[in-house]
Structure formats: structure tokens, C-alpha cells
Amino acid sequence: MSRRQLIVLAAVLALACVLPFLVSNYRTFQFNLVIIYAIALLGLNILTGYNGQISLGHGAFYAMGAYCTAILMDKFGVPYWATLPVAGAVCLLFGFLFGLPALRLEGLYLALATFALGVSLPQLLKYHQLENWTGGVQGIVIAKPEAPAFFGSLGLRLNPDQWLYFFTLAVAIVMFVLAWNLLRGRVGRALVAIRDQHVAAEAMGINSAMVKSLTFGVSAMYTGIAGSLGAIAVQFVAPDSFNIFLSIVFLVGIVVGGLASISGAIYGALFIQFVPNVADEISKAAPWAIFGVFLIGFVYLMPMGVAGALRMAVARLGRKRQNT
Amino acid sequence: MDAFFHQVIAGLATGGIYASLALALVMIYQATHLINFAQGEMAMFATYIAWTLVEAGMPYWAAFFLTVAFAFVFGVVIERIVIRPVENAPVLAVVVVFIALLVILNSVTGWIYTYTIKTFPSPFPAEPIFGKYLTSHQGGAIAVTLVVLLLLFAFFRYTPLGLAMRAAAQNPESSRLVGIRVGWMLALGWGLASAIGAVAGVMVAPIVYLDPNMMGGVLLYAFAAALVGGVDSPGGAVFGGFLVGVLENVLGAFVIGNELKLAVALVLIIGVLVVRPSGFFGKVLVTRV
Amino acid sequence: MKFKLVPIAALLAAALASPTALAQKKYDPGASDSEIKIGNTNPYSGPASAYGTIGKTIAAYFKMVNDQGGINGRKVNFVTYDDGYSPPKTVEMARKLVEQDQVLMLFQTLGTPPNTAIHKYMNTKKVPQSFVATGATKWNDPRNFPWTIGWQPNYQTEGRIYAAYILKNKPNAKIGILYQNDDYGKDYVKGMHDGLGDKAKTMIVKEVSYEVADPTVDSQIVQLQASGADVFFNVTTPKFAAQAIRKAYDIGWKPMHFLNNVSVSLATVLKPAGLEKSVGLISTAYLKDPTDKEWTNDPAIKKWEAFMKKYYPEGSLLDPSNVYAYTVASTLHEVLKQSGDNLTRDNVMKQAANLKGFAVDTLIPGIKMNTDQGDYAPIESVQLMKFSGTQWERFGAVMGK
Secondary structure: OOHHHHHHHHHHHHHHHHHHHHOOHHHHHHHHHHHHHHHHHHHHHHHHHHOOOOOOOHHHHHHHHHHHHHHHHHHHOOOHHHHHHHHHHHHHHHHHHHHHHHOOOOHHHHHHHHHHHHHHHHHHHHOHHHHHHHOHHHOEEOOOOOOOHHHHHOOOOOOHHHHHHHHHHHHHHHHHHHHHHHHHOHHHHHHHHHHHOHHHHHHOOOOHHHHHHHHHHHHHHHHHHHHHHHHHHHOEEOHHHHOHHHHHHHHHHHHHHOOOOHHHHHHHHHHHHHHHHHHHHHOOOOHHHHHHHHHHHHHHHOOOHHHHHHHHHHHHHHHHHHHO | OHHHHHHHHHHHHHHHHHHHHHHHHHHHHHHHOOOOOOHHHHHHHHHHHHHHHHHOOOOHHHHHHHHHHHHHHHHHHHHHHHHHHHOOOOHHHHHHHHHHHHHHHHHHHHHHHOOOOEOOOOOOOOOOOOOOOOOHHHHHHHHHHHHHHHHHHHHHHHOHHHHHHHHHHHOHHHHHHOOOOHHHHHHHHHHHHHHHHHHHHHHHHHHHOEOOOHHHHHHHHHHHHHHHOOOOOHHHHHHHHHHHHHHHHHHHHHHOOHHHHHHHHHHHHHHHHHHOOOOOOOOOOOOOO | OHHHHHHHHHHHHHHHHOHHHHOOOEEOOOEOOOEEEEEEEEOOOOOOHHHHHHHHHHHHHHHHHHHOOOEOOEEEEEEEEEOOOOHHHHHHHHHHHHHHOOOOEEEOOEOHHHHHHHHHHHHHHOOOEEOOEOOOHHHOOOOOOOOEOOOOOOHHHHHHHHHHHHHHHOOOOOEEEEEEOOHHHHHHHHHHHHHHHHHHHHHEEEEEEEOOOOOOOHHHHHHHHHOOOOEEEEEOOHHHHHHHHHHHHHOOOOOEEEEOHHHOOHHHHHHHHOHHHOOOOEEEEOEOOOOOOOOOOOHHHHHHHHHHHHHOOOOOOOOHHHHHHHHHHHHHHHHHHHHOOEEOHHHHHHHHOOOEEEOOOOEOOOOOEEOEOOEOOOOOOEEEEEEOOOOEEEOOOOEOO
């Protein structure tokens, strides 16, 4: 990492830390959602951006994580923080198992398989045999966590929204650092190699099938943990929260944010959180039409996503500076 | 036994719906190697145009052909104005543009025409043909789908334009060298797909009623149908449509109940695809290393 | 002189009896001398956008109210956001309305899952979640959720009314049910089960569900016919209701056919299905259908039409949702009127729970709203009706309270 990147990163982190003290609780809640989406998008980006496998069903993993947390909290009284690793593990395993056969399918067929997953999961959640666990169509309402007393004794009074924000932020930092480590090293190179030249990659001794399945698992884990955090923030899960549009919105998020870019996940999350609200403000008659126009506009102006556009802008600036 | 037979026939009737939209998906795929998510909404929008014309007093067939012509132009225009500027963007960026088109068309149609369902006339007589099993419209719609399939086959097989389009899709560089205007071939592909979609919409609307969300559910099934048949094969798409229709009905009625029928049908399809990764009728892709 | 004293005495008595008349103006956030701010969420986008017209009609209604001078001299500021029928988005928007826009109350938030998502939040915040747009029973729970109140007759009650009718008129019925696989569908099914009691197990021979994304319900109708059912309980939304009525007729299945109130519109359900195919349908009503000729010349419907043409010209005159929205907005209008100058959240909720025989003229004659501290279900009565082939014919007494 260059020094300039470090400075930017430190500034962003500092801003993220003071943010809840500057804005209202409602805004804090919104930014909490942004961070959650960013984790989910990072997961999808690892799979689609870096490894080139299209998933149209990542909403299913988000739902799975959310339901893991809700069921554990509601039925077993597990504290919210302890549900995250479970949700992550369940999604990792399920993603890996799903990946094994699905990865025999190339491109569009994989898209269909994941699409099927995204379409089926809400139906499965409603299925009457599972109703005792999932709450069926009614969903599950869960309690909102309070800030631990420990912070109060330090004289730092955090309200639940602020606490949850910092909790999510902490998880996000861990997840982003892990992803960064993973992607810049051997594994990351293997992923990209499989995406761009899978035959050559195999010739170099990369076990393509295993790497792809594992990537699927890791990607599902990220999205599942995001779902788990999402359930805690919203305090409610129901099949209607996780329809196929969620999966499509995730896909939109990584493309707008920037494929194969870690920071792209954050831009994408900002987009999917705030742009629909802007569209709604502009027109009640046809908010989706406005949203669609925004989408086309973004793709026209920044075909490589926001991250790609920023990278180019920085490069151009650098070049200018060299020239002068 | 009667119940089983009845479910199969009902499945063929809904399968015909899936097949007609799947054909449009295959058309675009052949021209561009992309799945157009907005296909269903384009068809729905064209059907509203037809509805407006019929309501204005135009005879059915005049409205039908005018709508198909409109849809063709609409497809070409969309390709030229919306898709062309992003042709060099990553594949997924183009997919996002499709999603944008989907939400725009859905939203604008709802805004113009409201969301109350509308009846759409059928060109076929009101009396049922197969006793109680199949209305003549359902039978007619299946026949129309098969006719479209035959026309497509003949078009791509025997007309110079059809051959040129195939060439442009398969090997743009060489096609350019022999003087085919590849860009226009793409636009024509869009136009054709849009026109086929319009036929599908006009045939589907009398069965499911016309509303802005008419094609939302159908698209899911059509997507599955197109892929089962092998996404580059029109005949396969039609077969896939019927297969999905019958499969979900039989599974829903006799095996697993309605709650999970779509899920199980999809899982079965994927199971088949794992064994036969190029679909039932698709060509096995051979990639040059 | 004597007779002149009477009105003065009455006035005095009224003033003493109702403390609001003498009380000073009291306000909570969202209310002031000039304005009452009301919040709402509706699906203007997404798969449930057909219901978005409800939010638009309500906005138009309050525009009309403001043009006529407002409520007790205050203008209504109706703030509505799109939640796309997605519960997480509803939470976000409800918080925006309460915490940022500082509305006095929420009104007509739409859908059971979205309302469930904000149920606890609204009650913790002590902000009214008033007259929600869903027919689930859980909104009538003043003991645990004193800040949430329903409005329309609930689905379970309606299901029980059909069950009672079946027990009385066709005790040996074999019942087949088609329902939408969500909270709305399951509530109706539960009502039917509860109403039949012990007999439910033997009388209900088949239950089949459909998903909103299904293109048709043909397969389900064929299944129901094959089950040998001679009573059909049709719990579907308009598009599927029309398909089901048509398909049942086309395959020659002629059961005693109960259609849920959600889909009784003549213009948007029965006409598309075919009026001759709808003969004999049994359902319930609580609202006037602007497309039923019984009401086309009704003064209330005429007034509604004039309102639509002036304030919401792009809205559909066929859509019963627009009558529904007009009626529920009139209810809030009444509650705010009753609240007088005491526009605290507490008082607004108290007034919402203090409707005594209130009737809006777009309701079926005889249907009145009654609420009290222990009863948070404003409309609890409906009337059975049967379709003659040209119009709905109501029969029997208005049932319920």
C-alpha cells in the first residue's frame, strides 16, 4: 500500500468512527445498513469480480445468515454476537457444498443454478414443515441489542444504534482486512488466473474445482455474515425481505461499485442504499423508472464502476503531475 | 388417471407460455450471447400497445401485426440507443443495463396504464377444442408458438439475411471481412427478439390477464426453459418450455405439493444440467485454448 | 326565555363533559397551530406496486381537505415513502418519518410483513401506527401493543363467517381451498378452520396454495376439482381470482364458490373472469363497489368520483383500492377532528380508540366503526352477498358488531 492510500484509508476510518456522533440515530442506522451491504457485496465480488463466476442468488445466503441469527436468538436465546460465527460457518459450508456440483456448470448455467437458489429459498422459508423454526410467512421478530454496560462505566454512553453501528463496523473491518489479505496473495492470484485463463491455471497446478468451490463458500460466508448483521439491525426477518430482487440488487451493487475491487463494495453499498431513496424523492409515480435511469447513467459514465473510474481519475492526475 | 392427464395438458398449456418467451430469449442470445432480463417487460409493454390499439377500435389482426412491427422497431431502437454505448463494457455492466430496462419499463407501464388487470381479446373461437381440457385460445397459442419456431428455422436456414445474422453472431471478424454489417445484424437480432416477445405477450395476455407484472413470473420459467433446451437452440427452448410446464404441474399435484413445486422443478433441471452441461439440445461448447 | 336557556345549558354541559373543548392547545412533534404531519409507507415500486395507488389516493384526499381549509384550521402534511413491500426498507422509512421528519403519527402503512417489522419500534417509541393496511388479527392487541390499531375487517373473521354459512347451509360439504402462500392467505385458511371447529378435519378435503410469481393457477384448480370438493373457498388476489373463476367454469367444476372480499370488484375481477362464469359467487362486502350498478348512482360514490377526477385524475375509477383509501382517509380525518386542539400522540390514539358508531358514506349501509380501549378493530362487520350475473345482491343481516 502506498503512503497516499494509507492516508486515505486512515481518513475514511476516522470519519467512519466519528460519524455516529455527528448525525442522527436514523442516519446512523442507514450507515449501519451501508456497512452491512458492503460486506455482502464484498462477498459477491470475491466470487463474481475476482473469480468470474456469476451468481444471481446471493440473496439466498444473505437470508440464510439472517435466519441463522434470528432462530438462534429467538429459539435458543443465544446472544447476538455469538450468532455471527455460526451464521458464517453455516453459509460457508452450504456455499461450498452448493459450489461442488454447481461449478461443473459454466457461465450461464451457473447463473441459472444460483438463480434457482435465490428463487427457491424464500419458498423454503415459508414451507410448513419448517414453520416451527422459521416462523413461516410471519417471520421472526428479535430484540435489539443494547450497548454493553462496560462502555457506560468508561463514561462512553452509546445508544443502541450507535453501539450496533460500531459493532458492525468492527466486524466489517475484520472482514475487509481478511479479504484484502486473501486477495492480494497467492489465493487472489489463483482466483484471477482461473477467471482469465482457467486452462493455464490448471496447468500451473491450481486445483481449479477445489479453489472455485472454496471461493463459493467464502463468498457465501461473507454474504451470510452480512445477512446476520442485517437481521440484528432490522430486528425482523421474513421471507418477503429476501426475494429474488435482493440478489439482483447485490449484482447491481458490485457492478456499479466496481468489479474486482475491494473498495468497490463500499461504493456499491452506498449506491444500493441511497439511490432508491433519491428516486423515491424525485417521483412517487414511477420511482423504479428513475432508479433505472440512474443505473444506465452510472454504467454509461463509469463502465468499470465507481472504483474503476476513481482509479482512472487518480492515474490521470498522476500523469498530469509527472508531465508538469 | 384423468386427473393426471388433465394436469399434463394444463402443463402443456402453461408450458406454451414459457416456450414463447424462451424463444425470444434464445433469439437475443444467438445474436449477442447475453440473456436479456428485460425481455419479459419488453413483451409486456408491446402487449399494452396492442391493447391500446384494440381498445381504439382497430381490428384484432391489424393491431397484432402493427404491434409486432412496432416491437421490432422498438427492439432495434433499444439496441442502437441503450445497448450500443455499452458494448465494450464488461458483460455484467450490460446485464445491469438490462435490469435497468426491466425496472424502467415495468414502472412506466404501471404509471401510464395503472395496475388494474385488463382483459385482452383472443383471436380464437370461444368454444373449447379438447372438451374441458384446453380452451381454443390455449391450443391456438401453442400452435402460434410452433409456427414462430418454424418461421425462425426457415429464416435462419434459407434466407441470406438469416445466414448473415448467424455468421455475424458466430464470427464477427470474418463476417466483417465478407461485407456483413455486424452492428446492424445485432440490431436486427434485437428487433426480431422483441417482435417474437410481442407475439408471446399477445398470446399470453388472454390467459394470465394483462398487467404490468404479467411477465415477471413467466420470465423465471422462460429462463429455465431456455437453458434446459440449450440456450442456443430455438427448438430446445420450446421443448424446455413444455418440459418445465408439465414437470411443475405433475410435481405440484402429485409429488411434493404446490408450495415447493418451482423449487423442486428447478433443482431437477439443475441436476440434469450437471450431467449434461450444455442442455438437452445445445451444442457442446468447444473452446480453443 | 326558557327555551333559550336550553342550548346554553347544553353547551355548558358539553364543555364540561369534554375536557378537550376547554383544554389548552397541546402538541407533540408533528403538530402545530398550522400543520399536522402524517407519515406513511407504501409500495410504489416492486412486485406489490399495484397497491401504491392507496398512498396516492390518501395524498389526494388530504390535498382536498387542505383546499377546504384543513382540519380544525390546520393543514395536513402527508409524507409518504416507497418501501417496495420490503420489511427492512419499511423499518428504515418508518425511522426516517419518526426521527427525522418528526411526524405526529404513521397512518396506513401497508402490508403485514412491513407492519410486523415496525410493530415493536412504533410501540417502544410510543408513536401511533394507525389504521394499518392489512387484515391480520394481530393489530387488535391494545394490551400489548397500545400504539397500533387496525382498520379493515380482519381476514380470520371473514373466514369464520363463510364457515358458519357452510355449516348452516351445507353441513356435508367437502371443502377445497385455494390460497396465496403468505400471511394473508393463511389467515383466511385459519379463520375457516376455526369456524368449522372439530369438523374442519373431515370437511376440508384439499388445500392448495400458489405463489404470487406463478403465471396461472390452472393446475391448482384442476387439483381441487379432482379432490371431489363441492365447496370452493377462493382466497386469491384479483388477477388470480379472475383466473380461478374462469378456469373452474371452463373445466365444468360447479362448486358452491366463496370468494374472499379482497377480490369482489366487478370491473377488475368478475368482468375479466366473465360475468356469466361468476354467477352464484358468494362473498362479503363492507365497501361500496363503484362499478356495481347498485352504487353507480349513489351520492357517496358520485362524490368520490368527483374527488378522484379533481385530485387524482390519473387514478383508476374502476379500482376498489381507491374507494378503500378514500374511506380510510376519512376515518383519520374524523379522528383528527375529534382530537381537536389536543394533538398529542396519546390523545390521537385515544380518539382512534373512541370511534362510536362512525360511518363513512362509502361503506355499505349499516356498517359502522366502533372502537374502545379494549377493542382496536374499527370495522368488524360485513354483509354476505351473492353474485346474480349482473350485480352483487346482499342478503342477511350485517354481521359482527
